[in-house]
Amino acid sequence: MATLTLGKAINEGLRKALEDDAKVLIMGEDVGKLGGVFRITDGLQKDFGEERVIDTPLAESGIIGTAIGLAIRGYRPVCEIQFDGFVYPAYDQIVSQVAKMHYRSRGKLRLPIVIRIPFGGGIGAVEHHSESPEAYFAHTAGLKVVACSNPADAYSMIQQAIATDDPVVFFEPKRRYWEKGEVDTSVAHSEAYPLFASRVVRRGNDVTVAAYGPMVKTALDAATAAAEEGRQLEVIDLRSLSPLDLGPVFESVRRTGRLVVVHEAARAGGLGGEVAARVTEECFYSLEAPVLRVTGFDIPYPAARVEEEFLPDLDRVLDAVDRSFGW
C-alpha cells in the first residue's frame, strides 16, 4: 500500500504500462522534459527515453492522427491532450478515424489508443481549461469512454485502458489530481476491479446518487452531510461512460426508489439524460420520484470567479435529494 495523489497514481500506472509492454508509447505536448503541465508524465521520458515518451509538435490533430498510424503499425500510443478544451482540433481524427477503423475493417484492425484528457473545472482557470466534453465522445460508437475518480482506480484504470484493444478516451478529474488515497500497487491491473464497470462507493437505502470523475467526491461529501440529517445516500461511481454499466444503478434504484445524477457537463444532451432514460425504462415501477439531474448549466463554461456557482456542489446535490423526497 502506498499513499498517492491521483496524479501520481496515474503516473505510476503509466510507468507500469511502459515497463510491461515495449509497444506502449506516450505522446503529447510538453509530456517529455517538462513531465506535462500537471506533471502526470513526470520522470517518464528520463527513464524510458525520447523514443517512447514523445514531445510532439503543437498540433492535436497530428497527435491523434499519427497515433492511429502508430497503432496500425503495432504500437499502443497513450496520447495526452493538455486540457479538455484543446481536444477539438483532434475531434475529427477521433470521431471519424479512431472510432470507425475497427468497424470498417470488419474487425481486422485494432486501434489500442488511449486519449488522456484532464477535464472539468474548479481550478480557477481561464477559458478552455475547465470543460467537460465527455458526452461528445460517449455519443460516438466505437469509442470507449471512462472517467476515474480516486487514486486507486486511477492507477489500475489507466493500465487497463492501455491494455485493452479498444480505443479509450480516458477522462481525469484535474481538480482532484492532488487528492490522496491508498493505492495497492502490488495488484496487477488484470486482477483489479474491471475497467468498464460502475461501482457502489457508499451504501445507503434512501436515495441513489450516480456520479463520475470529479463529482464522485462531491456526491460522497453530500452523503456525509445527509447522514447527519439521517438520510442514507447510496453513491455509485459510474466509472465507465461508454459503455454505461447501469446494473448496479438499477439494483440500487429498486431499493431506494430515487435517483439523482450529477455531472459538471451541461444538462442538454448530457449523460444524465441517458442514465435517466434507461433507469426509467428499467425501474419505472420502483421510482418514487422522477430521476433528477444536477449538472452544469447550458451555457459556455463561465469566468473563473463564478465557476463555484456554475459547478454542482454539495448543496445542489442535497437540494436535489430534498426535491426528490418532496415529490
Place this chain on the structure above:
Amino acid sequence: MSKGDGARQPATANRSSARDEGRRKPPDTEFVQLLTPDGSRVEHPDYDVDFTDDELRGLYRDLVIVRKLDAEATALQRQGELGIWASLLGQEAAQVGSGRALRKQDMAFPTYREHGVLYCRGIDPIMPLGLFRGVDQGGWDPNQHKFNMYTIVIGAQTLHATGYAMGIAMDGKVGSDDGEAVIAYFGDGATSQGDVNEAFVWASVFNSPVVFFCQNNQYAISEPLERQTRVPLYQRAAGFGFPGVRVDGNDVLACYAVTRKALDDARHGQGPTLIEAYTYRMGAHTTSDDPTRYRIASEVEAWQAKDPIKRLRSYLERTHAADDTFFGALEDEAAREAGALRERVLSMPNPDPLEMFDHVYPTGSPEIDEQRETFARYLETFAGGH
C-alpha cells in the same frame, strides 16, 4: 526584393540538433536588423526608418511602459489578484514595433500575450485583465477597438484574421494608401497547427491583405523551436506562395519597418507576408510555468545581452536624443501607470452569478431563461441565512 529572396534561401537547419534542446542556433545573418544589441544603427538594403528624436523617444516610452505594466500584472498574479498571467517580457520590441506600424484602419488578431500591441493601439491596458482575473472572458468589442479578443486556442485566430482580410478585399478596401490590412499574431509553436497552415493556404489563394506576424520566442511552453520545425519559420512562406522575412524581434526599429512594409503591401493588394520576429521569451510561459525544468540559465543570460529596451536606450544616449531627465521622468510615469492599473484591478467587481446566463445567444433561449430563473430562486433560499 529581399523578402522574396529570403523565402528562396535553402534550409539550413542542422538536423542532428533536433534533440539538442539546450542549444540555440544564432539567428540567420540575413535577418533584418536596424539597431544592433549594443545600440548601433545599421543599414539594410530594403528596410529603413526615419524617425524624429521625438518619435524615437515615443517608441522608447512604449517599450518601458509596456514592460512595467507587464511586471505589475505578474506581481498581481503572485499576490493572488489575477488567476494567471502570460508575460511578454523580452518581446516588447516585436509588439511595439509591429503595433506602432499598424494604421488606424488596420485590424489585429492577437493571441493571449499581445498586451504590448493592445497598448500601442491606444487601448486601455485594463481591458484584457478581466480575462486573467477571471471576472470575464474578454468582453470587449473587437470592431470598436480594431483588436479582436484574445484567443487561447492555439492558432485559431490566424484563420479569423484571414477571413476578415478576405472581407476587406470583398469590400473593395484594398489598393490604395487608405486601404485596410490585418495582422495575425501567433507563436512558433502555433506554426504546427493545421489552422495556421490552412490560414496560409487561404490567404495565399485569395491574395488576402493579411500579415502573419509570428513571434518566435523559441519556446512553446517547454518545447524548443526544433520540435516544431527544421527550417527557419519564415522560409515556410515560400511553399505557400508568399514572401517571408525574418526580423530581429528585439529591434523595435526593424520590427516597425518590416511590419509597416508588409501591411502597406497588403493594403495595396499585394497579398500576405509572413514575418518571423526572432526573439526570446525571457520569463515563464505563464505564471503557472516553471522554465527551470527545461532550459538553462546561461541561455537566458545570453539573450539578456540582446534586450530590446537596453539597445534603444544606448542609441538614444549616444545620439543625445534623450537625457537623464527624460529617462527619470519616464520611470516615474511608468510607475504611476502601473500603480493606477493595480488600483483598478483591485477594484474590479466579481460578476453577479446570474450574469453567466447572459449572451449565450443573440436572440435568447427559453431554456436558458428557465435555468436562470430556477437558479435565482435556488440562490434566494440561501439569502435567508441558512
